[in-house]
Amino acid sequence: MAAALRARVQAGEWPPGTALPSEQALAVQHGVAMATLRRALELLASQGLLERIHGRGTFVRAAMTGAPMLRFFRFGDGSGEVPASRIVSRRKTAASAEVAQRLGIARGEPVLHLLRVRSLGGRPRLLEEIHLPLPLFQALAETPAAEWDDLFYPMYAQRCGVHVQRATDEIGFGTLAAAQAAHLGLPAGHPCARVERRAYDLAGRCVEARTTFGDAHAFHYAVTIT
Amino acid sequence: MAAALRARVQAGEWPPGTALPSEQALAVQHGVAMATLRRALELLASQGLLERIHGRGTFVRAAMTGAPMLRFFRFGDGSGEVPASRIVSRRKTAASAEVAQRLGIARGEPVLHLLRVRSLGGRPRLLEEIHLPLPLFQALAETPAAEWDDLFYPMYAQRCGVHVQRATDEIGFGTLAAAQAAHLGLPAGHPCARVERRAYDLAGRCVEARTTFGDAHAFHYAVTIT
DNA sequence: AAGTGGTCTAGACCACTCT
DNA sequence: GAGTGGTCTAGACCACTTG
Numbered sequence: 001m002a003a004a005l006r007a008r009v010q011a012g013e014w015p016p017g018t019a020l021p022s023e024q025a026l027a028v029q030h031g032v033a034m035a036t037l038r039r040a041l042e043l044l045a046s047q048g049l050l051e052r053i054h055g056r057g058t059f060v061r062a063a064m065t066g067a068p069m070l071r072f073f074r075f076g077d078g079s080g081e082v083p084a085s086r087i088v089s090r091r092k093t094a095a096s097a098e099v100a101q102r103l104g105i106a107r108g109e110p111v112l113h114l115l116r117v118r119s120l121g122g123r124p125r126l127l128e129e130i131h132l133p134l135p136l137f138q139a140l141a142e143t144p145a146a147e148w149d150d151l152f153y154p155m156y157a158q159r160c161g162v163h164v165q166r167a168t169d170e171i172g173f174g175t176l177a178a179a180q181a182a183h184l185g186l187p188a189g190h191p192c193a194r195v196e197r198r199a200y201d202l203a204g205r206c207v208e209a210r211t212t213f214g215d216a217h218a219f220h221y222a223v224t225i226t
Numbered sequence: 227m228a229a230a231l232r233a234r235v236q237a238g239e240w241p242p243g244t245a246l247p248s249e250q251a252l253a254v255q256h257g258v259a260m261a262t263l264r265r266a267l268e269l270l271a272s273q274g275l276l277e278r279i280h281g282r283g284t285f286v287r288a289a290m291t292g293a294p295m296l297r298f299f300r301f302g303d304g305s306g307e308v309p310a311s312r313i314v315s316r317r318k319t320a321a322s323a324e325v326a327q328r329l330g331i332a333r334g335e336p337v338l339h340l341l342r343v344r345s346l347g348g349r350p351r352l353l354e355e356i357h358l359p360l361p362l363f364q365a366l367a368e369t370p371a372a373e374w375d376d377l378f379y380p381m382y383a384q385r386c387g388v389h390v391q392r393a394t395d396e397i398g399f400g401t402l403a404a405a406q407a408a409h410l411g412l413p414a415g416h417p418c419a420r421v422e423r424r425a426y427d428l429a430g431r432c433v434e435a436r437t438t439f440g441d442a443h444a445f446h447y448a449v450t451i452t
Numbered sequence: 453a454a455g456t457g458g459t460c461t462a463g464a465c466c467a468c469t470c471t
Numbered sequence: 472g473a474g475t476g477g478t479c480t481a482g483a484c485c486a487c488t489t490g
Contacts, residue, residue, distance in 0.1 A: 001478090001479090022455075022456065022457090023456080023457070024455095024456095032479080032480090033479065033480045033481060033482090034480090034481080034482090035479070035480070035481080035482090036478075036479055036480075038457085038458090039478085039479090041457090046272070047452075048452030052457065052458095053456090053457080053487095053488090054456075054457050054458065054486070054487050054488080055455085055456050055457065055486075055487035055488035055489080056455095056456065056457080056487085056488060056489085057455090057456060057457080057488095058456090058457080061452075064451075064452075068451070165452070166450065166451070166452045167450070167451050167452075168448060168449065168450045168451075169448065169449045169450075169451065170446070170447070170448045171445070171446070171447045171448070171449070172445060172446050173399060173417065173419065173442040173443060173445050174443070191399065191417045191442065193399065216399040216417065216442070217399060217400070219397070219398060219399045220396070220397070220398050221396070221397045221447075222394060222395065222396045222397070223394065223395045223397070223449075224392065224393070224394045224395075225290075225294070225392070225393050225394075225395065226273075226274030226287075226290075226391070226392050226393075227459090227460090248474075248475065248476090249475080249476070250474095250475095258460080258461090259460065259461045259462060259463090260461090260462080260463090261460070261461070261462080261463090262459075262460055262461075264476085264477090265459085265460090267476090278476065278477095279468095279469090279475090279476080280467070280468050280469080280475075280476050280477065281467075281468035281469035281470080281474085281475050281476065282468085282469060282470085282474095282475065282476080283469095283474090283475060283476080284475090284476080
């Protein structure tokens with residue numbers, strides 16, 4: 001039952017952020033009892049695909065807000081400030097074997113390659129290398145760097161209709177190459193945390209490959225395990 | 227409803243690993259409909275307190291197996307090998323302010339302090355500093371170091387009746403002091419990952435504070451976010 | 453007041469495990 | 472075959488949000 005509903009959501013029948021029909025209506029449409037339909041909705045909500053709000057309705061979860069790269073780091077002020085973004089380089093290129101593998105596309109497919117620095121309180125804190133599959137992000141390839149937003153995921157949604165719904169982060173440690181270190185105002189060889197992210201849309205397509213570098217000493221992350 | 231059941235489980239009415247009465251019986255005991263009781267069981271199962279096995283019954287989740295400190299690291303062979311354990315030091319002491327805070331006890335309370343090295347393929351890989359509140363672990367304080375098991379959590383359950391049910395890990399990054407580095411066969415000042423764990427029993431008491439150090443370059447961790 | 457989701461009831465029938 | 476959990480039905484009533 002949940003699978004049928006999931007398919008309708010992933011097919012884009014109700015765009016992210018909009019409400020589904022009422023439980024009544026959906027139950028009739030699928031020819032099942034309301035309780036059965038409710039279980040399906042609850043399951044999909046627990047998986048993060050939907051969001052249920054008492055008294056208002058059931059909604060397709062809107063795109064991730066995008067800022068939370070900072071959840072891995074602690075830079076002085078925990079003010080929740082949105083980091084300023086400066087685009088260092090932007091160019092179209094062909095996907096290398098590694099990038100193609102991460103994005104799940106063929107090698108040589110066109111991608112948009114970005115390098116950006118994110119700053120807090122005027123100090124550069126994170127260096128990000130981003131690869132986007134070009135067919136989806138044509139609109140951004142034509143936008144002057146000055147007009148880009150600080151938060152990318154809402155921008156992807158607005159300008160390209162790409163809704164990031166889920167992401168995986170792989171964390172490792174290393175040291176900064178000289179060129180990377182220069183962007184962050186750190187000495188070459190400084191220890192760094194490296195977060196490799198793949199972001200996926202509603203349909204499960206990988207829509208962004210991003211590698212973030214930050215000072216290892218500012219890294220901090222908490223997990224609960226059971 | 228779930229709260230009442232949770233209380234019975236946490237009170238230890240059914241020891242970890244044992245089966246609860248059938249849904250039928252529990253529904254009668256609590257004076258609710260079976261469907262209601264089922265929802266409660268499902269909720270507690272999703273929270274990791276219970277485990278439901280089709281055709282067999284509903285069980286209080288047994289203690290964590292204990293080894294998974296290695297899930298944060300990648301040392302050559304991903305063979306799933308259980309690391310050998312060598313206890314470097316063991317002594318009773320009074321809880322410092324910091325240890326007391328982590329364990330949720332008063333400063334100066336007696337604790338068992340352990341230092342151990344864990345090795346894979348004969349090579350020292352992890353250094354662990356462990357603090358245990360003494361009243362609970364008296365049995366271990368009297369056990370010769372040679373008789374300790376490689377996996378602590380099953381040993382806590384067997385010898386002390388302490389079942390670790392949940393833990394939080396905080397990950398940070400630093401460099402090894404000379405004494406620490408010596409245990410791991412690394413140079414002083416070598417970059418390391420530091421995992422600060424608090425382990426809790428069924429009732430939510432903190433029963434172990436553990437800090438693990440390992441080579442930063444072997445650190446690797448993956449998360450999915452939604 | 454109307455419409456939404458949240459909790460609950462009292463059953464039926466199926467799938468799995470164990471002996 | 473007896474006992475367990477898994478899925479489903481067809482309702483009732485409550486709590487929350489909005490006009």
